[in-house]
Amino acid sequence: MRQAWDVPESTDPPANPPPDERPEYAEHPHGATLRRLEQSSGKLAAAAITRMDEQLPWYRAMPPENRSWIGLVAQAGIAAFTEWFRHPETPQAISTDVFGTAPRELTRAITLRQTVELVRTTIEVVEAAIDEVAAPGDESVLREALLVYAREIAFATAQVYAQAAEARGAWDARLESLVVNAVLSGEADEGAVSRAAALGWNAPEHVCVVLGTAPDGDSELTVEAIRRAARHAKLQVLTGVLGSRLVVVAGGSDDPLRTAKSLIGPFAPGPVVAGPIVSDLLTATGSAQAAAAGLRACAAWQDAPRPVLADDLLPERAMAGDPTARELLVEEIYRPLEEAGSALLETLSVYLEQASSLEGAARMLFVHPNTVRYRLRRVTDVTGWSPSDVRSAFTLRIALILGRLSDFANGA
The missing domain is CATH 3.30.70.2730 (Alpha-Beta Plaits)
Structure with missing residues (x-):
């Protein structure tokens, strides 16, 4: 017979049920392994950092700030694996979970090869601890899950670096366009x-x-x-x-x-x-x-x-109004001929007026054709343009016209 002071038996679940009986573990097909994986995540991350320090010279040589970011990436990777093991049927944004903890500058601080070494080292540490972490009988399940996760994290790594390369390429293209435009517009500095x-x-x-x-x-x-x-x-x-x-x-x-x-x-x-x-x-x-x-x-x-x-387009450029071309024709053709003596200018002018005829120029100048021939060779030596070539003759003619106009404008 129950006394009034007896405490009735409670039908509520205990306030702190054993770990394996908690809903998140009890409802999971491998709850014990999930619990042990969560409990070991900190130790596994520390072991991964230790192994990196022992095996990766580039990691030891990095500044403390970058090493700390890499440590966070390793921790995030193991935490993401734990969450992925908890809900294997739900696609996880692994690249966001793992690499989102590190700043974008980290992709420039470490190369893709170094990131692969980082991921491989972390996976190797977790794989070596499977027998210790997995509940009895779950070793093969955890190992298979780790293999699938390693594949996903490899794809995520490639995606992160591909996106960084695309962004860097787009920025470089804009930068290059600015430089080219500055050169073309005359604003290069x-x-x-x-x-x-x-x-x-x-x-x-x-x-x-x-x-x-x-x-x-x-x-x-x-x-x-x-x-x-x-x-x-x-x-x-x-x-x-x-x-x-x-x-x-x-x-x-x-x-x-x-x-x-x-x-x-x-x-x-x-x-x-x-x-x-x-x-x-x-x-x-x-x-x-x-x-x-x-x-x-x-x-x-x-x-x-x-x-x-x-x-080679100086005469066309000059006729189209290019002041630089006009100046070059005057300064590189007309002035040197003028300084070489009036005979060269006169001979060239007459030769061009006489349809490039040596005999006709000689008659107009009252000299022997060989004299005209000699003077025309001197024109070629002085200017680099041969009066006997049709294209060069056209350039020389334009230079003479522009030179005379310049002299007239200057009152010569």
């Missing part, structure tokens, strides 16, 4: 040089700019094709598609025509113009402006070679 250095430009001694029409389609494919051609030709390049134009700043060769021929493949049909060689990226603006002026004026020379030098 030390800031542009610094940005180019960040892209791997190591300041070659000879630089020129090549301009042409960009092909239709993906501009990234065009840029990559230019880079492949540059690697084959052993050139450094900064390149970009600006509107309809494909711009290449090339360094490493003192021959602009050979440079243009090496890179011409990715350009669309149409004229391709190479600017003159300059000494560095800061002065590449002059080469770019010459190439741009040549590209605009190229329509006037329908038989122009492809590619063509901007300096």
Whole structure:
């Protein structure tokens, strides 16, 4: 007979049930193993860090801050495995769970190879502890789960580095476009040089700019094709598609025509113009402006070679209003002839007026044809342009016209 002071038997579950009887473990098919895995996670992470310190020289050489981030990644990896083992039927965002604990800068601090070594070391530590961690009879289950998780974490590692590479590539492309645009627009300064250095430009001694029409389609494919051609030709390049134009700043060769021929493949049909060689990226603006002026004026020379030098287009550029071309024709052709003596200027002028006839020029000048021939050779020596060549004769004629106009403007 129960007394009034007797405590009735309680039907509620005990306040602190044994660990294996807790709902999260009792309902799991391998609850004991899950519990032991959770309890061992801290020890496993510490063992992984210790093994890295013993076996990975690059880890020992890292700054303390980066080592601490790597430790967090190892802990997050083991915690993510535990959560994945708890809910194997639910897809887990492993890359977020594991690598989300570390800052983005860590992907630049350690390479993909080092990350693979980090993951391998952590997996090896967990695998070596399976017999100790798994409940009796669950060893094969835990080992199989670890193998599947290792595959997933490998994919997640590749994804993290692929995303970082894509982001870095997109940033580099924008940076390169800024440098190319600064060169083309005449705004290149030390800031542009610094940005180019960040892209791997190591300041070659000879630089020129090549301009042409960009092909239709993906501009990234065009840029990559230019880079492949540059690697084959052993050139450094900064390149970009600006509107309809494909711009290449090339360094490493003192021959602009050979440079243009090496890179011409990715350009669309149409004229391709190479600017003159300059000494560095800061002065590449002059080469770019010459190439741009040549590209605009190229329509006037329908038989122009492809590619063509901007300096070979000086007469067309001058007629199109390019002040630099006008100045070059006067200063590099007319003034040297003027300084060499009036006989050369007079002979060249008469020779051109007489339809390039030696005898006709000789009669007009009252000299022997051999004298005319000698003076024309002197013209070639002084200017680099041969009066007997049709194209050169046209350039010399334009230079004479511009020189006389300049003299008239200056009151000479």
